[in-house]
Amino acid sequence: xxPALALIALAGAALLSGCGFTPMYGDLGIGAxxxxxxxxxxxxxxxxxxxxxxxxxxxxxxxxxPLYRLTTEVTQERRPLGRRIDDxxxxxxxxxxxxxxxxxxxxxxxxxxxxxxxKGSQTTTTTYAAADQxxxxxxxxxxxxxxxxxxxxxxxxxxxxxxxxxx
Numbered sequence: 001x002x003p004a005l006a007l008i009a010l011a012g013a014a015l016l017s018g019c020g021f022t023p024m025y026g027d028l029g030i031g032a033x034x035x036x037x038x039x040x041x042x043x044x045x046x047x048x049x050x051x052x053x054x055x056x057x058x059x060x061x062x063x064x065x066p067l068y069r070l071t072t073e074v075t076q077e078r079r080p081l082g083r084r085i086d087d088x089x090x091x092x093x094x095x096x097x098x099x100x101x102x103x104x105x106x107x108x109x110x111x112x113x114x115x116x117x118x119k120g121s122q123t124t125t126t127t128y129a130a131a132d133q134x135x136x137x138x139x140x141x142x143x144x145x146x147x148x149x150x151x152x153x154x155x156x157x158x159x160x161x162x163x164x165x166x167x
Contacts, residue, residue: 034157034160039060071100094145096126098122
């Protein structure tokens with residue numbers, strides 16, 4: 001039984017290698033160049049969290065000089081949802097929008113054909129509960145910002161990979 005399973009696995013591997021299959025996150029795909037992107041975000045808490053999340057999502061290699069620069073402009077809007085009996089909000093909706101631009105660093109070319117910048121925009125919305133205690137309210141708001149930053153990083157990475165794959 002084991003030799004038959006091994007034979008089936010080898011046949012499957014041979015078929016996949018013959019069809020031109022390349023893993024999206026493999027070294028030969030677009031994902032390999034993403035680790036050499038330097039990220040610039042606004043100088044505030046949300047910008048810092050977004051930069052952290054983007055560097056993690058892109059697999060930033062700090063030992064190699066960046067080939068590309070990702071610049072983001074972030075805006076956020078907080079809107080109260082639901083009302084308690086004392087007319088205070090019971091939840092908040094946080095909408096964060098990031099406009100991003102990917103350009104070659106130092107005029108280099110590589111993934112970007114012709115050195116032209118690639119631009120995009122992503123928006124995410126998250127909600128969080130409003131707390132009566134000041135510390136809990138701050139912690140809830142920061143947790144909402146952290147979740148929004150993680151979601152934006154994922155969306156921007158996918159958007160960039162889609163744009164780079166089309167070139």
